Amino acid sequence: MKKIQMVDLGGQYQEIKEQVNTSIAQILETSAYINGPEVHAFQKELEAYLNVKHVIPCANGTDALQIAMMGLGLKPGDEVITADFTFAATVEVIALLQLTPVLVDVDIETFNIDIAAIERAITPRTKAIVPVHLFGQCADMDAILALAEKHNLYVIEDNAQAIGAKHLSRSGEKRMAGTMGHVGATSFFPSKNLGCYGDGGAIFTNDDALANTLRGIVNHGMYERYHHDVVGVNSRLDSMQAAVLRAKLPKLDSYCDARRTAARKYSAAFGNNPNILIPKTVNGCEGICDTCDCHVFHQYTLRITNGKRDALVKYLNEHDIPCGVYYPIPLHRQKAYLDDRYKEVDFPVTNRLVAEVISLPMHTELDDEQINHITAMVIGFMKG
Ligand SMILES: *Cc1c(COP(=O)(O)O)cnc(C)c1O
Numbered sequence: 001m002k003k004i005q006m007v008d009l010g011g012q013y014q015e016i017k018e019q020v021n022t023s024i025a026q027i028l029e030t031s032a033y034i035n036g037p038e039v040h041a042f043q044k045e046l047e048a049y050l051n052v053k054h055v056i057p058c059a060n061g062t063d064a065l066q067i068a069m070m071g072l073g074l075k076p077g078d079e080v081i082t083a084d085f086t087f088a089a090t091v092e093v094i095a096l097l098q099l100t101p102v103l104v105d106v107d108i109e110t111f112n113i114d115i116a117a118i119e120r121a122i123t124p125r126t127k128a129i130v131p132v133h134l135f136g137q138c139a140d141m142d143a144i145l146a147l148a149e150k151h152n153l154y155v156i157e158d159n160a161q162a163i164g165a166k167h168l169s170r171s172g173e174k175r176m177a178g179t180m181g182h183v184g185a186t187s188f189f190p191s192k193n194l195g196c197y198g199d200g201g202a203i204f205t206n207d208d209a210l211a212n213t214l215r216g217i218v219n220h221g222m223y224e225r226y227h228h229d230v231v232g233v234n235s236r237l238d239s240m241q242a243a244v245l246r247a248k249l250p251k252l253d254s255y256c257d258a259r260r261t262a263a264r265k266y267s268a269a270f271g272n273n274p275n276i277l278i279p280k281t282v283n284g285c286e287g288i289c290d291t292c293d294c295h296v297f298h299q300y301t302l303r304i305t306n307g308k309r310d311a312l313v314k315y316l317n318e319h320d321i322p323c324g325v326y327y328p329i330p331l332h333r334q335k336a337y338l339d340d341r342y343k344e345v346d347f348p349v350t351n352r353l354v355a356e357v358i359s360l361p362m363h364t365e366l367d368d369e370q371i372n373h374i375t376a377m378v379i380g381f382m383k384g
Helices: 010-030 039-050 063-070 089-096 115-121 141-151 208-216 237-271 307-319 347-358 366-383
Strands: 054-058 079-083 102-104 125-128 154-158 166-168 172-178 183-187 203-204 220-222 300-304 357-360
Touching: 010 237, 039 054, 039 203, 039 220, 039 237, 054 063, 054 208, 063 089, 063 154, 063 183, 063 203, 063 208, 079 115, 089 102, 089 125, 102 115, 115 141, 125 141, 141 154, 208 220, 237 300, 237 366, 300 347, 307 357, 307 366, 347 357
Parallel strands: 079 102, 079 125, 125 154, 154 183
Antiparallel strands: 054 203, 166 172, 183 203, 300 357
C-alpha cells in the first residue's frame, strides 16, 4: 500500500508536469515575474469558470478577506458577524482592521454558521456577515442573503475551502460558491482544493465599482501610476503561481469528483456506526448522492460521539494514518480574541464540535486500498 498522507499533491503534479515546467521556464526566460500575461490569463479563465464578472488575484486568502473588507469601506467599530468554528484568518482580518468581530455559533450538521445565531447577533452597528463555506460546503446562502437584504448588510464569503462548490438555491438556481455575496475571497494555498506551489489568493465580485476599488487596493491604492487615492496594500499573485493555477483549473471539476468519490466510500463504510456521524451534505442534496456536485470535501470530517475522539486520533497516528482536528479550540476561547461579550452558553454547538470532530485523509490521490485500510482501522478502534 502507498504511504497514506493527509494531503498528497504529487499525483496532481505528475499529470501537469510538462505544462507547468514549460510555463515556468518561459516566465524565467521572459522575466515576467509579476503581473505577467499568465496572471491576466488566469484571471480571465477563473472568471469564466466561476461565472463571475471580476476576479482580482492577490497574494493569499487572508489578504483576499482583508482587501474585501477594505474595499467595502468598513470602518473601525463596525460589527462583522462570522462563525466561531473556522480557521483564525477570518476573524484575524476583522480585528486587524479594527472592526468588531462578532463570533456566533454554527449548525451541528453542516458545521456552517447558524442562521438563528446570526439573527440574534445583529445590532444597529452590524455592517457585514462573513459566512465561511467550511470543509467544502456552502453555508445557507439563501437565508444569509435574505437577512443581509433585510438589515442592509454586506455579505463577504470566505470561500477558501470551497472553490468549485455549488449552491442550489431554493429557487432552483445553482451558483458557484464565492459568487453569491457582495464579494468572495479564496485561497490558493497548496493544500486547498485549487492550490498553487506557494501562496496565492483571489477576490470575486459582480460589482463593477467594487472591482475597480479592489484593483487599486491590492496595488498600494493606485488607480493611476504614482497617484495614491486610498490607503492600499501590496498583494499580488505572481506569474509562476498563476501558471500552476492555469494548469490545474481545467482539472478542478475532476479533482472535486475524486474527493466526492473518496467521501462517498468513507461514508458508505461508516454509515451504520452509531458512534460515528458522517458529514451531512445539504444544499439540495439528500445525503451523498452520485450526481451531487455541491460539496467539494476540502475536509472529510466525522463526529465521534462516544467521547473517544482523542483516543482515536492517537490510535490512528500510532498506526501511520494521518488525521486532523479542525478545529480544536473555538475562536471565542483563543487568547487573541477573548472578549467579555462572549458567553459559553452562546456556543453549545462549537463547544461540542471541538471535542468530537476528526478529519480523515482527503485528497485526489486516495485509492481503494488506502480507504479500506483507513475505514477498517477506524471501525476496529470504535468496536474495541
Ligand atoms: C486557508 C484559509 C484562509 C486563509 O488563506 P491563506 O491563503 O492561508 O491566507 C482563510 N479562511 C479559511 C476558512 C481558510 O481555510
